[in-house]
Amino acid sequence: MPGGAPAPRFAHPHRVMLGLYFAVFLGMLSETSMNIAIPDLMDEFSVSSGTAQWMVVGYMLAIGVVLPCVGFLLKWVKAKTLVIFALACFLVGALVCTFATTFPVLLAGRIVQGVSTGIVLPTMYAAIMRVFPPSKIGAANGVAGLVIMFAPVIGPTVAGALIGAISWRAIFALFAVIAAVALVCTALFFVTPIERTRPAVDVLSIVASALGFGCLVAGVSLVSDMGFSPAVIGLLVVGVVVLAFYAHRQLTIATPLLDLRALGVAAFHTPAIMVSCSFACTLAFMYLVPQELQRGLGLSSTVAGLLMLPGGVVNALCTLGAGRLFDRYGARRLVWIGVAMTAVGGALFFAIGTGSPVALFLAAHIIVMVGIPFIQQSTQSAALKALPGRMAADGSTILNTMQQVCGAISTAVATCLLGLGQATYTAGGGTNPAQGFVDVSRYGYLFGLALIALVLVFSFALKEHARREPEMTPVEVDVAVEAGAKAENLAA
Numbered sequence: 001m002p003g004g005a006p007a008p009r010f011a012h013p014h015r016v017m018l019g020l021y022f023a024v025f026l027g028m029l030s031e032t033s034m035n036i037a038i039p040d041l042m043d044e045f046s047v048s049s050g051t052a053q054w055m056v057v058g059y060m061l062a063i064g065v066v067l068p069c070v071g072f073l074l075k076w077v078k079a080k081t082l083v084i085f086a087l088a089c090f091l092v093g094a095l096v097c098t099f100a101t102t103f104p105v106l107l108a109g110r111i112v113q114g115v116s117t118g119i120v121l122p123t124m125y126a127a128i129m130r131v132f133p134p135s136k137i138g139a140a141n142g143v144a145g146l147v148i149m150f151a152p153v154i155g156p157t158v159a160g161a162l163i164g165a166i167s168w169r170a171i172f173a174l175f176a177v178i179a180a181v182a183l184v185c186t187a188l189f190f191v192t193p194i195e196r197t198r199p200a201v202d203v204l205s206i207v208a209s210a211l212g213f214g215c216l217v218a219g220v221s222l223v224s225d226m227g228f229s230p231a232v233i234g235l236l237v238v239g240v241v242v243l244a245f246y247a248h249r250q251l252t253i254a255t256p257l258l259d260l261r262a263l264g265v266a267a268f269h270t271p272a273i274m275v276s277c278s279f280a281c282t283l284a285f286m287y288l289v290p291q292e293l294q295r296g297l298g299l300s301s302t303v304a305g306l307l308m309l310p311g312g313v314v315n316a317l318c319t320l321g322a323g324r325l326f327d328r329y330g331a332r333r334l335v336w337i338g339v340a341m342t343a344v345g346g347a348l349f350f351a352i353g354t355g356s357p358v359a360l361f362l363a364a365h366i367i368v369m370v371g372i373p374f375i376q377q378s379t380q381s382a383a384l385k386a387l388p389g390r391m392a393a394d395g396s397t398i399l400n401t402m403q404q405v406c407g408a409i410s411t412a413v414a415t416c417l418l419g420l421g422q423a424t425y426t427a428g429g430g431t432n433p434a435q436g437f438v439d440v441s442r443y444g445y446l447f448g449l450a451l452i453a454l455v456l457v458f459s460f461a462l463k464e465h466a467r468r469e470p471e472m473t474p475v476e477v478d479v480a481v482e483a484g485a486k487a488e489n490l491a492a
Contacts, residue, residue, distance in 0.1 A: 013131045014143065019186030020124040021147045023087055026178045027117030028151035030090075031059060033159040034110075036290040036301055037168045044168070045103040053415045056287065057221045058107055060408035062114025063121070064217055067404060068209045070122045071397035072257045076198055079123055080190050086123075087183045090116035094175035113175070118404070125396035129384065141381045142326075145319040145373065154312065156290055160305025199255035206257060208246040213405060215239030221412040259394040267386035267463045268395060271331060271379035274455045274462070276402040278375040280410035281342070281451040285349075285368060287411050288418075288444045293361070296354060296438035310362055315369035322377035334378035335459045339452055341371025346449045350442055354434045375455055382462070410451070417443035 014021075034055045042052045073082055089112055096109030124144060132140040162170040216239030222232050250256040263269045293304035325334055345367030352361055380399065387395040421440025 013140075015189050016131055016191060017124070017127060019087075019182055019184075019188075019190045020083060020120060020127060021144070022178065022182035022185055023083060023090075023120040024117075024124050024144070025147050025151055026090065026175060026182060027063075027113075027120060028148045029155050029178070030113055030117065030175055031056070032151055032155040032286060033171055034059070035287050036156045036159045036294075036305055037163060037171060038291065039294055040163055040168050040301065041103075041106075045106070047103055049418070050415060051103070053287075053411065054107055054221065055110055056411050057217065057408050057415075059110050059114040059117075060404050060411065061214060061217045061221070062111045063118035064213045064401060064405040064408055065210045066115050066118030067122060067397055067401040068213065068258050069206060070119055071126075071259070071394040072199070073119075074123065074126060075196055076201075078196070079127065080186065083120060083123060083186050083190060084183060086116040086119035087179050087186060089113070091176055091179040091183070094172045094179060097172040098169050098176065109172075121400045121404075122397040125384065125400070129396070139324050141384070142320050142322060142324055142377055145322070145377045145380070146316055148319075150312075150316045154309070156308040156312070157305040160301040160303070164300060164302035202249075202253060202255065202257055205246060205249055205253070208242050208249065209257060212239055212242035212246050213401075216243065217405060217408045217412070220409045221415075223412065223416050258397060259391060260398070262387055262391050262395045262398055265386055266461075268383050270458055270461050270463065271383040271386075272399050272402055274335065274458045275376050275379040275383065275399065276406040277451045277454045277458075278338070278342075278372055278379070279403040280406040281448040282372050282376075283407040284410045284414045284444055284448045284451070285346075287414050288441050289349075289365065292352070292438060292441045296352075296434050296441065297356070297361075298354075298434060307358060307361060308365065311365035311369035314366050315373055318370050319373040319377055322373045326378045326381045331378035331382040332459060332462050334374045335455065335462065338371040338374030338376075338378070339456045339459070341374070342368050342452050343371075343449060345369075345371060346445055346452065349445045352438065354432075354438055375452075379462075386463075410447075413447060414444040417447060 038049070038052045038055065041047070041055060042049060045052075070082075093109040093112030093116065096112065097106055100106035100109060125141075128140045128144060158174070159168075159171050162168075162174065215235045219232050219235030219239055222235070226232050247260060250258055250260045263272075290301075290304050290308065293299045293307060294301060299307070322334060322338075345364050348360065348364035348367065352364065383399055384395055418440050421443045422436060425436040425439055
């Protein structure tokens with residue numbers, strides 16, 4: 001604050017964050033609901049699984065392209081204005097998808113939604129670091145994690161029920177309603193002391209960020225349909241080269257689009273890698289499981305969604321608990337618990353066959369959903385807590401960018417593994433489509449377990465920092481922010 005005054009403290013910080021909670025919940029609901037709708041979209045628009053996967057990958061690609069720019073945008077634009085713009089985009093995108101008559105139009109609306117989610121995700125975490133006192137960061141991240149993970153709890157179930165009762169279009173209509181509620185809550189309650197320093201705009205960095213991340217994710221995603229064709233290899237090469245240029249430029253210019261110096265902090269980059277790997281594992285499993293239930297076990301979309309509900313409920317509860325446990329025990333022990341549980345649950349997926357009892361699937365899914373939040377919440381809190389306040393927005397942006405890009409690549413890799421497995425099954429003389437899908441799903445589960453093994457390896461380098469209040473640095477905020485904080489305290 002100007003003059004070294006203490007940063008404002010809010011009497012009801014969760015009320016301040018309510019609009020963002022709804023916005024991020026909506027983004028994650030949109031991200032996880034599509035997996036169960038993919039078979040219906042393939043039938044509706046007569047597209048292949050490789051094309052249909054762009055409803056998932058294209059969404060995450062948009063998030064990955066936008067995310068690196070959000071830290072910069074928050075230094076120029078009021079956070080409230082930015083969130084309202086993002087939610088308006090999501091509302092428009094949801095309406096476009098609801099009434100889409102062709103797959104390209106549907107995908108366009110979906111990408112607009114991804115842009116919105118790319119804005120609100122890092123904004124929520126940046127706001128948490130300023131609205132809540134440092135001693136409550138772990139618990140606050142636990143609540144944020146609960147909001148995020150509540151989407152997978154109800155997403156597949158609600159999506160399956162809406163598809164069974166109405167059609168896949170009802171899913172996007174629901175998104176539009178939630179976006180409208182989030183807009184109202186943001187307009188009424190959101191105010192946060194995120195500083196606006198208005199640095200110089202480096203257009204070259206913006207272009208390099210969009211081009212680099214876009215080409216990398218697009219190249220990986222197209223492998224399932226086009227193989228390693230010259231076009232795909234070209235996209236991958238361009239993506240890697242441009243991202244290398246982008247990173248070098250951020251480290252050498254006076255006003256970087258994204259302060260990548262945060263990655264030089266060992267206590268930040270190690271847990272950042274771990275949370276990205278666990279997030280990629282989660283998305284790979286969530287992409288495979290609903291399809292295996294429908295194509296391998298022959299269940300309807302409604303039943304498949306209901307079967308994913310118990311694991312989702314357990315995941316949400318463990319997410320909230322993991323955030324609180326981090327404040328008490330730190331990250332390393334929680335990570336080890338999470339790795340052990342996820343490995344056991346992932347191994348059980350290998351035992352599932354076309355005639356397996358539902359109880360076996362429920363056991364595998366619930367155990368995985370217990371393990372993942374212990375990894376994600378503890379490593380995410382550890383990463384953000386390792387950075388000084390002035391790097392909070394950039395650190396949040398880096399963390400979320402890594403997760404979304406890794407998640408998009410993970411989903412694309414899972415799709416490629418499905419295609420590889422199906423080709424191998426057919427070449428081996430397999431004739432049972434259901435058994436074939438179950439068999440090839442195991443390639444994807446093995447990939448997920450490999451990611452968890454990486455988490456275990458990095459956990460031994462995880463640094464536990466002392467429980468201390470981070471140094472507060474003076475920041476500039478709007479008069480409206482100060483007034484909002486006073487109003488919050490008066491309202492109490």
